[in-house]
Amino acid sequence: MPIRVQNPGLLTTIQDLGRSGYSHLGISAGGAADSLAMRIANILVGNAENAATLEMTLAGATLEFDEESIVALTGGECECRINGDTAPMWQAMRVPARGILACGATKTGARLYLAIQGGLDVRPIMGSASTNIAGHFGGFEGRGLRKGDLLGVRRGPNSRLPTLKPGAVDGLYSREPLRVTRGAQHHWFGLEAFGKLLSCPYTVSEQSNRSGLRLKGEPISPRVRSQLLTEGVSLGAIQVPQDEQPIILFVDQQTTGGYPKIANVIAADLYRVGQLRPREQVRFIEVVIPRAIDLLREQEEWLKQIFQSQRNRYTDRS
């Protein structure tokens, strides 16, 4: 039951929730850049939350389905068509046999997630189907999809599917400042520099990808100008290299780094980092760690409550 790639878009990769436990071998966790949208897509088609999905970047893909399939598209806003007819995002939809699903460019946001009932059939590498581009492994031959690639799909559950409550995801991609906690070397920077990060807008540069988002704006000068001994880096860390322009380290980050980290995007806001577009402006606001953890807990609670009908029937399947 393959899916044929007619047009891969800008960068379409297979992603699940990533691989844990290999950072000491230089292998980052990876996984969906917007894991919230990706999990919702899977839930909508009755998959386990971690089933392998397609992550599309800025320009969506066009896919031909051999067999009738149930799919859901989530993430940034885009025009999606099935055999030429407009199809809705954020709900399960049927693609007929020989049907063509065409995802347009994102009008807002940067990434789209397509879940297919049953999940893509990918041999897990180190416990995950996610594509690791730098390591050339995982997903589909360790690379972004190309025209003509054939993707297998696992047979899915044939059961009633949940839907989102009306308006459930309105405001999911708010333009509110990204919330950050203090970074491992925040004391290298001092109040003035930290204040600058929190008060000035930064622009996402074109040289941004899944490894990191380069920001342009007011330079952030450290108070301490010494060389940091290379150390482990956390997901969402905001590091400041010599050019004093911050970089948000993201899902495909290197596992270690030698630049001081001024701040760290909170776990509950990482999905929004995955939707930042080149040239988009971003602002930051500080929260304390206990608050950041409460926000993550609230987000997990929210995810359990946005669906109608018995979601629990679908979540534990693999």
Added chain:
Amino acid sequence: MKVAPASDSSLLVVFGDVMSLDNHERVMSLFRALQRLNDPRIRNLHPAYASILIDFDPLRLSHEEAASLIENLAGEQSLQYDRAANIVTIPVCYDVEFAPDLQEVANHAKIPNHEVIQLHSSATYRVHFLGFTPGFAYLGGLPDTLHVPRLATPRKHVPAGSVAIAGTQAGIYPVDSPGGWRLIGRTPVRIFDPGATQPTRLKPGDRVEFSAIDRATFHSTVNR
């Protein structure tokens, strides 16, 4: 030992601010203790020269609990570092075809090419940690004579298996990637094999030796 939050999901444990065998052994003993603990709430360990970043699920493990867990481990183990570490021998072909920077390294060190090879392949190295790309091991123990600065402009493409040096360190590029280190040889063995049970040839704490091979041996070993 200093333990401090790095994010809402991680703690950074710092043993010092220099690269030394002493700091390395303290990192390794905590790293191994944490690996033995095998706590499902801990997702990832990032050891480095003198620190370990510990990434965990903050909804299941609080920063306070994680910190006391680390302090207990560090206290009880009293640094019983396993000195009989794994020794890995990596065959290297230093032929000019694979060593575009060998001449410059020799010039910088003011020694003939064969002495660069001799020095590089007679030292024993220690894997301080892995980073940069999957399977890239930062090796300490490079003989002083071979300390050369990295390239001013990194290469866009360094082939997998390239054996390289920069500053006080040595390494092997596990996958095709960009890179700014000086290339002095190439190994025919796979340094990174994602589908294998042990995906990387080298692990933190391993000792590494290089043995010189000729072109014929290189070509007969490659991909094996």
